[in-house]
Amino acid sequence: MGCASSKAPTTRSDIRGVVRREPEAGPAPVPRVKLVLLGDSGVGKSCLVLRYVRGQFDPNSKVTVGAAFMSHSVHLPDGTTVKFEIWDTAGQERYASLAPLYYRGASAAAVVYDITSKESFQKAKHWVSELQKNASGDIVIILVGNKTDLVELREVTPEDGQEYASRNDMLFIETSAKTAANVSEIFETVAKKLSGYQAPPAEVVSATN
Template identity: 60%
Template sequence: MGCSASLPAKSVGGVGSLDGESSNPADSNNLRVKLVLLGDSGVGKSCIVLRFVRGQFDPTSKVTVGASFLSQTLALQDSSTIKFEIWDTAGQERYAALAPLYYRGAGAAIVVYDITSPESFIKAQYWVKELQKHGNPDIVMALVGNKADLNENRSVQSQDARDYADKNGMFFIETSAKTADNINQLFEEVAKRLPRPAPLP
């Protein structure tokens, strides 16, 4: 299912704080960016976040309810740092109406599907359209095929996903939260693509 059991529980109440503009650059070398994960239930969104933030994988964890929040700072090679404020949204249909509260004002979005599930790829395309309609016009979007460790059960071809991502101005990567494959690279690629504020005079 998800990897949310080990995440700090956050209620969906107090959503007012989600609406603020998250990119709050003190200077061009230290950015703070709101990042949202979207995708069908069970594709591994929480597992990706947990692997990135804590280096952990918990296959027995429960489904995310509403959304959970974590943050992680990434140091880049150019000596700049990016603090990701990560909102991991629930994939179940009954929470879909809450998603705009989380992606409003987000500087980056990671749309996740499961490479063994064609249905989850269709759902990912739905989220891309929603972001294009209602998200920040400058949002950095990544399309992520998770569960790359299950390649023998693959139902979604990499080339189809890459073509879709190219057509929609996203970058594409396949990951495995279980083996940690490409997890850090995913967030590094997001970080590299974020617009940087002009240096202060």
């Protein structure tokens, strides 16, 4: 109820994992969605977030230590707004045991791999199975193949990604933080799915191609 807005109260109540805040905080409290980014180190998780939140791309971006926290609001086509609380986790091995701290209570997870690295795709599968085992049952997972700008070095085909995503009931998208291709679509797709906005699977697929 705290997150109800005058516009579409029914769809809003569908949003899972919403953190309800004091209603007096603003005229139209925005539902918050916790989204966690997981994936091997160096696949570009931070680059995706920084591209999305700040519109920046730094080719020499720094290795993330621990987890970075950022928030950003998405305006959906139906006029609703969702505030993402984005947890950009470090991909290093040493942080693996801490991941539950970050994905606990998350309503969405973006599992990122690098399309030029089969190994990172394997790692992504590992994260997916960990999420399926340990995260809340209704978590929305989106599989993200990043670095489409390096298509000539591609090792993981879009079909592989799509096939794996479909099999595990996940969303799928291929992006490039460098060219900004499909970056905001990650968050919009997730927001739509969360808010019950019926996005036919076909639409998601079309976003990847």
